[in-house]
Structure formats: structure tokens, C-alpha cells
Amino acid sequence: QVQLAESGGGLVQAGGSLRLSCVSSGVTSSNFAMGWFRQAPGKERDFVASISGSGGSEYYADSVKDRFTISRDNAKNTVYLQMNSLKPEDTAVYYCNAVRSIVAGKTTPSDYWGQGTQVTVSS
Secondary structure, eight states, rough: EEEEEOOOOOEEETOEEEEEEEEEESOGGGOOOOOEEEEOSOOOOOOOOEOOHHHHHHHHEEETTTTTEEEGGGGGGGEEEOOOOOOOOOOOOEEEOOOSETTEEEEEOOSSBBOEEEEEEEO
């Protein structure tokens, strides 16, 4: 059974940085593309970033491009999201996902989600 556990969220001032981590178990990490999604109060869950199983390809939502960086360490079954230059509009619960597919740059999530980690950016 696939299990995902996020950590690293918190409260930060605008312009600050955070690094989120997602540890997976029950899967061979390199076999899965992984992604980060986020959900703000009253809004749908949106794509943030994804990375191929090998780590050779990365994809980002336009809203986070050049500020966020996704990476992975398959030896540790861990995916990271480095978030720099944070803005109040980045406030959300961030979820890790073992994505179903990445086709033509579009990331489709699977049903495998972590519990989420709260990121709050104050102005």
C-alpha cells in the first residue's frame, strides 16, 4: 500500500522560504513520477509541480515557476519542494501525490495522497 507523508510546512513572512518533504513507502520510488498540489480555503486543489521518476524532467505551474523547485532523492524515497520568494497567495495546504501520468506537460494525479502540510505566508 502506497503511503505518503509530507512535512516542512509552517508560517513564514512574504519573501521567505520553506522546504517541504514527502516521504513515500510501499512503492519503488523511481517507478513513480511525483507531484505537489495545493488547496487554499474554498478553492479546488491545484497542480504546483511534478517530477519524473528519474528526476530528469520537472514541470511547474506558471504561478510558481522560477520561485519553486521540485527535486527527489530516490535512495531516500523522498521528494522535496523548495519554495522561495513566498507570497501570501501561496498560502494553502500542500499535498504530495504519486502521480498517475505526465503527458505533454500535463500532470494527472493518482488517488495516492499524503495528509497535507499547511503553508501560511503572512504579508
